[in-house]
Amino acid sequence: MRLSRPLAALFISSSIPAAYAWGAAGHEIIATIAQMYLHPSIVPTICDILDYSPDDATTTQPQPCHLAPISTWADKFRFKMRWSSALHYVGPLDDHPSQTCLFPGERGWAGSRGGNVLDGIKNVTSLLEDWTRGExxxxTANEALKFLIHFMGDLHMPLHLTGRDRGGNSDKVLWSGRQTNLHSLWDGLLIAKAIRTVPRNYSRPLPYPDVEHxxxxTIYDSYIRRIMWEGVFQKWSDQVPEWFSCPEATPASAGEIGIWQQVVMNWKRLSGGKQGVEIGPDTDVVCPYHWAKPIHALNCDVVWPKELDEPPYGGGIKFADEDDGEEDAAGRPPKPHPPLLELDTPKYAGVIEDTMVVEKLLAQSGIRLAGILNYLFLKDAARS
Incomplete structure (x- = not known):
C-alpha cells in the first residue's frame, strides 16, 4: 500500500523501534466495542472512507462493514511505514515504574516532536476533520481513519505509555512456566487467558441487539459479552459518561509544569542535559493526554511488579548476558542467569483478573473511539 504524502509529511521519522500493543485480538475487541456505539447514520460514511472489503478474497457472500478487520492495519504495514513507528507509543523521561510514574517529568517526553501516540491521535483526527470540510x-482520510482506530487501542495499553525498558519488552518473566516478557504478557497473554476462562453462559446472546449485531x-465474542454485561452495564455503568469527558484545557507539553520549572528545563537544555520534547495540547473534545494519565499510573499500581527491581530478580544483581552460555576466553564457566519471576499467580494475574483492569481498558478504548468517530462524522452528516 502506498502512503499518501500529506499524511507521511505530518510526522518526523524515528529510529526507536515500535512495539505492538494489545496484539490482534485486543485491537479487534476494541474496534468491535466501538462498533456498538457508532451512530447508524455515520456507518455508511466510515465504510466509504475505508473502501471496505473483507480480508478473505474467496468470500462470496456480502460482508457487513466492520472496524475490526482493519484495526491492526497500522501494525501490519509498520515496516513499510517506518516514519510511523514512534506514533504507537510515548516515552516520558524520568519515568521508572514501579517506583516512579511521571507523565512526564521535568524534562518532558522522549522522541521527536509530533512523533508519539498522543500527538498522532490529534493529528489524524484533524486530518479527518479536514476531510469533512472537503480539505x-x-x-488521506482512509489512512488517517485506520491510524485513529489503531492508535486509540495503543493509547489504552499502559506499557505503551512508559519510557522504561522499551515498554517492558526488555523485562523477561515467566507465564505459566514459559518465558516471555512483560510487554508480551500485556500484549496478548492476559487477554488469551481471559478468553479461555470466560464462563460458558456467555456463549449465549445478550438481550442487546446493538451488542450482538x-x-x-469470533473466538472472543463471549469475552466481549462478559466485558459489556459485567463491566459496562454493571460495574462501570456510572463511570462510562465520564470516559468521554475532556477538560476545557489540558496541558500536555510538559506535564502541568510552572514557570520556574520551565526555567530549570531551559537551563538543562542550554547546559547540555538530555531534554525531552513537548507535546501539543489536548482539545475539549479529543484529549488523549487527559485520558492517558490514569492509564499510565497503572504501571506503578498494578502492571510493573516491584519484584523485578528486587533480589533475586533485579535490584542491581549482576548476571551474565543471555548468550550461548559457553565459557569465556579465560576458560571460566558462565555466570548463572537471574531467575525469572512467575506472573501467572494469584498475587499478580489474580488481582488483574478480579479487578477487571484489562477489560476496563478495552472498554474505555472502544467507547472513546466511537465518541471521536461520532463527533467527526455526525457533524458531516448534519451538513449534508
Missing amino acids: ANDG ALRG
Missing part, C-alpha cells in the same frame, strides 16, 4: 482527499462469530 483532504479520500486517500457488532459481534462477528
